[in-house]
Amino acid sequence: MESINRTRPNDSIQIQSELSALIGKTQETIASGKSFSRPSEAPSSWLEISSLGRKAAIEDSWLNNIGRARIMAQQAESSLDAIANGVTRARELVILANNETISPQDRAVIAIELQGLRDQFNQLTQAQDSYGGNLFHAGDPIQMRIDTNVLVTPSPNLQTVAQSINVAGGPLDLDTIMAEMISAVGTGTAADRAQQLERAGSMITHFSSLIASQGVMVNRLDQQEDRLQRSQLTSTERQSVLESTDVAEAVTRFQSLLVNLEAAQRLYAKSASTSLIQLIG
Structure with a gap:
């Protein structure tokens, strides 16, 4: 059986990584003016x-x-x-x-x-x-x-x-x-x-x-x-x-992703400092 402490940080790190990737992608679309750069990003x-x-x-x-x-x-x-x-x-x-x-x-x-x-x-x-x-x-x-x-x-x-x-x-x-x-x-x-x-x-x-x-x-x-x-x-x-980026929508999404990333980072920091006994109890 995996411990809670072994699982929780990995999940949090994965969430932060995904949010960071989305933030980077959103920054790229705003800078380039293109809503996607690869077919797989918008097949239709x-x-x-x-x-x-x-x-x-x-x-x-x-x-x-x-x-x-x-x-x-x-x-x-x-x-x-x-x-x-x-x-x-x-x-x-x-x-x-x-x-x-x-x-x-x-x-x-x-x-x-x-x-x-x-x-x-x-x-x-x-x-x-x-x-x-x-x-x-x-x-x-x-x-x-x-x-x-x-x-x-x-x-x-x-x-x-x-x-x-x-x-x-x-x-x-x-x-x-x-x-x-x-x-x-x-x-x-x-x-x-x-x-x-x-x-x-x-x-x-x-x-x-x-x-x-x-x-x-x-x-x-x-x-x-x-x-x-x-x-x-x-x-x-x-x-x-x-092809073109909806700048207003992209900026709103970017700000929302930043808020979610900050929340995920705070949650991870709190989880990392919490003892196993505190998590169980």
Whole structure:
């Protein structure tokens, strides 16, 4: 059978040791501003913080995609706008060429300007983006992920832009339309030139629609970026709540632990000076 004196001091010492460790830990949380330093100290908070970290990493990749997509979308919008302006000018030239009062020499000059527009269109449709690829590439449209189930196409492919313009009689490519327009103005008949006026109108409709779609795309990217940034701000605030020390609560706990430690020390000192007979009797 263990004596009371052998057991009591060990218990008191253990209590004092535990209280001292808690006091040291509380001092550390107050000084560092962190409510815990190891996962084992707050498992549920640590798991939530880890989940927030993974979420932030995924959202960062989506934000990077949005940045790249916006650059491509804006480049495409600018190029399409330049083509649309050129197409509008081409229509003005065709209207001018349809005037029967102008001379063949004047129509030849108009044809030269139309050829310049044709060259410009070819240059714009073959332009490269900021990342070294074709802005309007051949094949399937490039898609970028900006959310879990959201893919966007920052710029239309070459077929959409220049190879499937809806004109009377079926789709035609931009270069063919321009080549036939130049021929009709330079050497064609009045009926040929009248047909080109209709085609010029079809081109204006085509590129106006593409520009509108690009505007919608840029707005969508802006809205998604704003949503992700707000989500990240909320996650950061939540992580701060989980990690940060409640200073007022910690100070109160610290003072309470000091009082308990002092009480344990007094009790131990009293127990150590008490005789076995006094404890039994």
